[in-house]
Structures are given as structure tokens and as C-alpha cells.
Amino acid sequence: PFPYYERMRETAPVYYDEQSGSWHVFRYDDVQRALSEYATFSSHMGGDDASGTGQLFSLSLIATDPPRHRQLRSLVTQAFTPKAVDALAPRIAGLTDELLEGIADRGSADLIKALAYPLPVIVISELMGIPAQDRERFKRWSDVIVSQTRAGSASEDHTAANMEMTEYFLALIDERRSRPGQDLISTLLAAEIDGQKLTVPELLGFCxxxxxxxxxxxxxxxxxxxxxxxxxxxxxERLLREPALIPQTIEEVLRFRSPVQSMYRLTVAETTLGDEVIPAGAPIVAWIGSANRDERQFQRPAEFDVDRGHNRHLAFGHGIHFCLGAPLARLEARIVLEALLARLPGLSLEQGVHLERMDSTIVYGVKALLVSWQPA
Ligand code: HEM
Incomplete structure (x- = not known):
């Protein structure tokens, strides 16, 4: 997508797409504004006419505006502070070792399947108190949900996945209501906003x-x-000598290959973005992946440079909706890179294997990543 973004930043930085009726935003400053000026750019996408997932998410943090957003977010911030998350480091390192143990002497593997997919699923499942044997089902649900790229275009698969997931969480919520634990779902069940418990749809949206x-x-x-x-x-080679550079390397990966390429907003009032006047009620697509390569913000943006200073990328968003899970994602990535460098020496891509991108305009990554190394 990157050559396309570059062309759009240059020629049509705020672009109205007649076919979809939405406005596409490509420059850093404009994307930052769309993400953070919540009084103009609402995150509430309306659940009523949206697809199943739209409805599921419409009551969650990511799709609410202040004041409700602040209240909901305050219920879970404690679980995701850098301090709370750091306490998970030994467990994440242990899990990473276990997963690598299974492949280290093989000399080659699909790293997505062996490590990058299972690790975050296990970590978030444990935080939510989801039994280990149920994790596999998540794969299909989240795959189907992520592959849906346009709001309102629910496929049959998608609807079925939503129904299954909803049923699963309803049962889990019931179970946790009768036997509360130390997990996030129990925390949310106990929480009150102005003396009111969260509703079941709100709990489902959170899950x-x-x-x-x-x-x-x-x-x-x-x-x-x-x-x-x-x-x-x-x-x-440099990271092997200077592991202290790993965190800034991860920041540069976030900028250079942003896992989330775009986010949606809806204008609540007429506004000007770039040279365009956008009416109220207009859907906005803020292209994070383009902002993170904007030459107005970054020098030599098409270069992957771990020594880049002042790396104010927007990969986790900006403002009140800034990614709640950022400390956790950063920690998992750091632990994984340290482990890969230590345990899979000479790591390189398998030659001649086509890298297949995920089918999504939102989530950016590859479906499989075949690598080889010198086996232990
Ligand atoms: C919000 C990206 C990992 C939970 C966001 C937003 C972005 C983002 C761009 C802003 C959405 C907006 O402005 O509308 C990412 C990336 C991740 C990541 C790139 C990994 C590399 C995680 C993890 C969790 C998480 C691990 C939870 C365990 C959330 C939540 C929100 C959010 C709950 C909504 C926050 C709010 O609306 O206040 N994320 N995320 N994310 N993220 Fe992440």
C-alpha cells in the first residue's frame, strides 16, 4: 500500500471516495487530528445498522465518546499500566521459551504459527480467565472478524462466527458471575459506574x-x-551486541510496518481537514500506515532505521483512545525478539517463498512467515 499512500499524500491528501461515501485522510497532521479531536471526529460508529461485530463493538471503549468512554476506560486501565504489565514478564518469557522449545532443533518453521499467533492469544486468555482448551476456537472467530474490511458488509461466515463468540462469552460471563476470580471478566462484573453495573451487551463488547x-x-x-x-x-547483529536497542527497534517496526493501518471516525459537525470541507455525518478513514510514512513528519520515511530519534508514530493511535494494550504489546514483542536472537541463531527468511499478506485493509501483516536458522 505504501506507494499508493505516498501518491495520495502528494496529490489528494484528504480524498472523498464517491463509491463508499467516505473521506480518506493520508497526512500525519490530519490523521492525528482525526484520531484525537473526539468532539468533531466521533468514534461512535452507530451499532444499529452495522454488522454483527459492529454491534458487538458499538458499546465498547473503542466505539464510545466521552463521557462514557472515560468511565469505561477507567475500569480497565489498572490492568494495563506498564507496572501491572511488567509483572507478566516472567510468564510471557516462560511461554515464549516453551513455544520455541518445540521448534528450536528443527532449523525451520512458520514463525506465525509456532509463536506469533499462539503467544498473544494465551496471554490475553489468561488475563481474561479463559480456559486453555477453548483458545483454539478464538483463532477462527478473530480471523473471520478481522478479514471483514468494511463495516456493514457481514458475510455468512462472519455472522456465524459472531453468534458463536457471543454465546461463548455469555456462558463465560454467567460462569464467572457465580464463581468470580482474579481475571478481567470478574473485574468488569464487579465494576460500577455511578452505582450501575455494566449491561450484558457492554460486557460482551469488552470481551x-x-x-x-x-x-x-x-x-x-x-x-x-x-x-x-x-x-x-x-x-x-547489532541487536545481539546491543540488546538495549530492542525497544526502539520495536518502535521503528510499529512505524514502518504498522499492524493497524487504518481507523474509522464519523464527523459530528462540519469541519475542515487539509483543504477540504467535510460535512457532518461523514465517515472518515484515517490512514495510520500513511501518516507513519509522511515525509512532513519523518526524515527518510521509507527507510527502516533503528537509530531514528523522535519517533512519534501513530501506530497505537493518539489521544483518549490511545491503545490500552500498548504496554503489553511492547513487552511481548521485546521478550520475543530477545528470545529469537538468543535461541534461533542465523535467523533468515526461507528463500523463494511468497509472503502472503492478510486479507484486510485494516490489519497489516503476513499469513505465514517461513524462516530457517542454525538448529541447536
Ligand atoms: C486501541 C493498535 C495491541 C487493546 C487501539 C488503537 C490502535 C491500536 C491504533 C486506537 C483506536 C482508535 O483510535 O480508534 C494496536 C496495535 C497493537 C495493539 C498496533 C499491537 C501491536 C493491543 C492489545 C490490547 C489492545 C495487546 C489488549 C490486550 C486495545 C483497546 C483499545 C485499543 C481496548 C481501545 C482503547 C480506547 O478506545 O480507549 N489499539 N493495539 N491493543 N487497543 Fe490496541
């Missing part, structure tokens, strides 16, 4: 959001990081 937001995105961050390193073998 679905955490499931989808936490999994596919982190899988792709890990996959995209391996891609960036495989393309820049010098970087891999």
Missing part, C-alpha cells in the same frame, strides 16, 4: 474487543518485526 484488539495486532507486530530484521541482517 470481543479485548479478544480481537489484543490478538491479531500483536501477532502482526511480531511477524512484521521478524520481516524487518530479516530484510536488515545488520540490525540483527
Amino acid at each position: 470481543a474487543l479485548l479478544l480481537v484488539a489484543g490478538n491479531e495486532t500483536t501477532t502482526n507486530l511480531i511477524g512484521n518485526a521478524v520481516l524487518c530484521l530479516a530484510e536488515n541482517p545488520g540490525t540483527m
Whole structure:
């Protein structure tokens, strides 16, 4: 998509697409505004006419505006502070070792399947108190939900996946109501806003959001990081010598290959963006993936540079909706890169294998990532 973004930033930075009736925004400053000026650019996409997932999400954090957004978010911020998340580090490192243990002596594997997919699923499942044997079913649900690229275009598969997921969470919520634990679902069940408990649809929205937001995105961050390193073998050698550079390397991966390429908003009032006057009620697509390569914000944006200073990428959004899971995603990616460097020496992409991108204009990553290394 990157050459297309570049052309759009240059020639039509705020572009009205007649076919879909939505406005597409490509430059950094405009994307940042659309993401953060919530009084003009609402996150509430309206659940009524939306597809099943639209409805499921419409009551969740990501699709609400203040003041409800602030109240909902405050219920879960404690679980996701850098401090709370750091406490998970030993468990994440243990899981990563276990997953790598299974493949280390093989010398080659699909890293998505062996590591990047299962790790975030297990971590978020444990946070939500989901039994281990149920994790596999998530794969299909979240795949189907993510592959839906346009709001309102629910396929049969998609509707079925939604129904199954909804039923599953309803049962889980019931179970947790009778036997509360230390998990996020129990926390949400106990929570009150102005003396009122969350409604069942609100609880469902939270579950679905955490499931989808936490999994596919982190899988792709890990996959995209391996891609960036495989393309820049010098970087891999440097990280082996200077592991302290790993966090900024991850930030550069987030900028260069952003796992979330676009986010939606809806204008609540007429507004000007770039040179365009946008009416009220207009759907907006803010292209994060383009903002993160905007030459007005970044020097040599098409270069992967781990020494880039001042890397104010928008990969986790901006403003009040800034990704709740960012500390967790960063931690998982750091632990994984450290483990890959230590345990899979000489890691490189299998030659001649076509890299197939995910079928989505929102989520950016590869379906499989065949790599090889010198086996232990
Ligand atoms: C919000 C990206 C991982 C939970 C967001 C937003 C972005 C994003 C761009 C802003 C949405 C908006 O402005 O409308 C990512 C990326 C990830 C990642 C790139 C991984 C690399 C996670 C994880 C979790 C999570 C691991 C949870 C465990 C959420 C939630 C929100 C959110 C709950 C909504 C926050 C709000 O509306 O206040 N994420 N995310 N994300 N993310 Fe993430």
C-alpha cells in the first residue's frame, strides 16, 4: 500500500471516495487530528445498522465518546499500566521459551504459527480467565472478524462466527458471575459506574474487543518485526551486541510496518481537514500506515532505521483512545525478539517463498512467515 499512500499524500491528501461515501485522510497532521479531536471526529460508529461485530463493538471503549468512554476506560486501565504489565514478564518469557522449545532443533518453521499467533492469544486468555482448551476456537472467530474490511458488509461466515463468540462469552460471563476470580471478566462484573453495573451487551463488547484488539495486532507486530530484521541482517547483529536497542527497534517496526493501518471516525459537525470541507455525518478513514510514512513528519520515511530519534508514530493511535494494550504489546514483542536472537541463531527468511499478506485493509501483516536458522 505504501506507494499508493505516498501518491495520495502528494496529490489528494484528504480524498472523498464517491463509491463508499467516505473521506480518506493520508497526512500525519490530519490523521492525528482525526484520531484525537473526539468532539468533531466521533468514534461512535452507530451499532444499529452495522454488522454483527459492529454491534458487538458499538458499546465498547473503542466505539464510545466521552463521557462514557472515560468511565469505561477507567475500569480497565489498572490492568494495563506498564507496572501491572511488567509483572507478566516472567510468564510471557516462560511461554515464549516453551513455544520455541518445540521448534528450536528443527532449523525451520512458520514463525506465525509456532509463536506469533499462539503467544498473544494465551496471554490475553489468561488475563481474561479463559480456559486453555477453548483458545483454539478464538483463532477462527478473530480471523473471520478481522478479514471483514468494511463495516456493514457481514458475510455468512462472519455472522456465524459472531453468534458463536457471543454465546461463548455469555456462558463465560454467567460462569464467572457465580464463581468470580482474579481475571478481567470478574473485574468488569464487579465494576460500577455511578452505582450501575455494566449491561450484558457492554460486557460482551469488552470481551470481543479485548479478544480481537489484543490478538491479531500483536501477532502482526511480531511477524512484521521478524520481516524487518530479516530484510536488515545488520540490525540483527547489532541487536545481539546491543540488546538495549530492542525497544526502539520495536518502535521503528510499529512505524514502518504498522499492524493497524487504518481507523474509522464519523464527523459530528462540519469541519475542515487539509483543504477540504467535510460535512457532518461523514465517515472518515484515517490512514495510520500513511501518516507513519509522511515525509512532513519523518526524515527518510521509507527507510527502516533503528537509530531514528523522535519517533512519534501513530501506530497505537493518539489521544483518549490511545491503545490500552500498548504496554503489553511492547513487552511481548521485546521478550520475543530477545528470545529469537538468543535461541534461533542465523535467523533468515526461507528463500523463494511468497509472503502472503492478510486479507484486510485494516490489519497489516503476513499469513505465514517461513524462516530457517542454525538448529541447536
Ligand atoms: C486501541 C493498535 C495491541 C487493546 C487501539 C488503537 C490502535 C491500536 C491504533 C486506537 C483506536 C482508535 O483510535 O480508534 C494496536 C496495535 C497493537 C495493539 C498496533 C499491537 C501491536 C493491543 C492489545 C490490547 C489492545 C495487546 C489488549 C490486550 C486495545 C483497546 C483499545 C485499543 C481496548 C481501545 C482503547 C480506547 O478506545 O480507549 N489499539 N493495539 N491493543 N487497543 Fe490496541
